[in-house]
Amino acid sequence: CLHIKSPTILGKDFYSKVCCHLKLLEKEYFGLEFKNHSGNVNLGDVSFRFRVKFFPPDPGQLQKELTRYFFALHIKQDLANGRLPCNDSSAALLVSHILQSELGDFDEEVDIQQLKFKQYLPIQEGLCYKIMQLHKKHRGNSPADSDIHLLEITRKLDMYGIRPHPANDGEEMKIDLAVTHMGVLIFQGNTKINTFSWAKIRKLSFKRRNFLIKLHEKIFSSLKDTVEFTMASRDICKAFWKLCVEYHAFFRLSEEPKIKQKSIFYSRGSSFTYRYSRVNKQ
DSSP states (O other), rough: OOOOOOOOOOOHHHHHHHHHTTTOOOOOOOOEOOOOSSSSGGGGGOOEEEEEEOSSSOGGGOOOOOHHHHHHHHHHHHTTTTSSSOOOHHHHHHHHHHHHHHSSSSOHHHHHHHHHOOOOSSSSSSHHHHHHHHHHGGOOEEEEEHHHHHHHTTTTSTTTTTOOOEEEEEOOOOOEEEEEEEEEEEEEETEEEEEGGGGEEEEEEEEEEEEEEOOOOTSSSSOSSEEEESSSHHHHHHHHHHHHHHHHHTTTTTGSSSSSOOOOOEEEOOOOTTTSEEEEEE
C-alpha cells in the first residue's frame, strides 16, 4: 500500500512515485488503471491497479530481473482469472514453472497441498497430476529462471498481451478488436481471424462510435481500402484509438528514422496527443 501525502498530484507524478516505491526502472512497460462506469469519480474512493500496459514480443529479453518478475506476476493473474486462455498442455506447463518459482524443487506432498488450496487456473482439478509430473523436471531452477521460462511459453500463446475490445464488423458480426506490438488484430472468441500490421495501415481514425482502418491501396488494391467497426460508444471507441496511438508510438515510431511523414492517426473532435507520435487533428 502506497500513501501519498499531497492532496493533489499529477497523474505522471503519482505513477513515478509508484515506480519509485517498487524500485522499478523499466517503468515504460507498465501503467495504472481504474474502472469508471459512473461518469465523475471521487478519486479518494478509487482503487488503482498496477499492470502491464505494453507487451513486447519477447518479454524474456527485458533487461531487469524485477521487470520480468512483474511481467510474470501479471501473467499469473491473467492465467488464474481466465484472461489468458490456452490449451491444457500449455496451462499445465505454465503452472509447473509457477510452482517451481514459488515452492522450489518438487515435493509431492507440498505440491498436492498447494494445488488443493491455491487456484492457478480457472479449472485445474483435472490437470494436477500432469502439473506435478512437469514440476519434477524443473529441479534446480531458481525463481528468476522460472520467470524466464514462464514468459517464453506465454509469448507464443495466441492470447498473449490481448485485451479484447468488443465491436461489430460491417456485417454486424460480433468480434473483438485488440492492439499489439505488430498492429491491430481481429478476434472471434479466442481465435484470431485477421491482422492489420502497422505496415499495411495508412490511417487510423474514429468518428463517433465507428473505428476506421484505412489500408494502403498498393497492398490491398483488390479490396476496399477502408475497414470499419462499430463499438458500444464514442468514449469506448476513442479509448481504443488512444491505445492504438500509444502502441504505435511505443513499438513502431521509436524504431523508425526521424523523417517527416504523415501520421496514420486521425480523429474527429479529439485533442489527445501522445508525446512520441505525430497526430493530425481536424
